[in-house]
Amino acid sequence: MPKRSPVSIVLTCEHAGNQVPAPLRPLFMKAGDVLNSHRGWDPGALPLARRFAAHCGVPLASTTVSRLVVEPNRSLGHKRLFSEFMATLSPTARQELIDQYWTPHRSAVEELIAKTIGSGRTVIHLSVHTFTQHFGDEVRKTDIGLLYDPRRKTERTLCSLWRDELQQLQPAWLVRRNDPYKGSSDGFTTSLRKLFSADEYLGIELEVCQKFFLDSGAEWKRILKEIPVSFTAAVEQFAAGR
Numbered sequence: 001m002p003k004r005s006p007v008s009i010v011l012t013c014e015h016a017g018n019q020v021p022a023p024l025r026p027l028f029m030k031a032g033d034v035l036n037s038h039r040g041w042d043p044g045a046l047p048l049a050r051r052f053a054a055h056c057g058v059p060l061a062s063t064t065v066s067r068l069v070v071e072p073n074r075s076l077g078h079k080r081l082f083s084e085f086m087a088t089l090s091p092t093a094r095q096e097l098i099d100q101y102w103t104p105h106r107s108a109v110e111e112l113i114a115k116t117i118g119s120g121r122t123v124i125h126l127s128v129h130t131f132t133q134h135f136g137d138e139v140r141k142t143d144i145g146l147l148y149d150p151r152r153k154t155e156r157t158l159c160s161l162w163r164d165e166l167q168q169l170q171p172a173w174l175v176r177r178n179d180p181y182k183g184s185s186d187g188f189t190t191s192l193r194k195l196f197s198a199d200e201y202l203g204i205e206l207e208v209c210q211k212f213f214l215d216s217g218a219e220w221k222r223i224l225k226e227i228p229v230s231f232t233a234a235v236e237q238f239a240a241g242r
């Protein structure tokens, strides 16, 4: 029988907050609404990611500076790495933002993953996000999105198991794969896939509709409690089935 490597969960939350460093605040003088909206951060992502951390017993790596300052889920050189609010900054000032807020998170997570793989384990990286229900004229119907690279069998298998677990918990939730975004688009998991093989590294993005957090009702409590449980159940099945 082939030897299976044990799995380790690595947990991140890239859009956990909408903080703006003091020197940059004048640039957002008239943009309070944007900063507080889904464009500034992922409302609800941090409390959900913390529940995952507690349930899985692993640390959480999060970034709480607004994505409108520098976007931790975009690659260097991507046209949306900086928002329009940063348009007047010099290249030097932009580089400082990268050095201060982008690189530390990306490097720390990358090093943790490399170290974990180096110790003979397979990493399951879960990046916790939320998405807005109303996007332009569109009303998104998806409740929960599981984003992954469909070319990677390991990610496909885990997300299929996770989706089944979620649907068993709550058949009314509309759980979709690679919706509202594609897991293979530019993002932290996509860049990590370039560094680590499909057997070493699984990069999954969870996207939960922000309507649950904004309602803050029974459904949100259920999400906080049950989504992490469904995840570890899927991970156990994945690990046992390899």
Ligand SMILES: [Zn+2]
Binding pocket: 014, 015, 042, 128, 129, 130
């Ligand atoms: Zn996000």
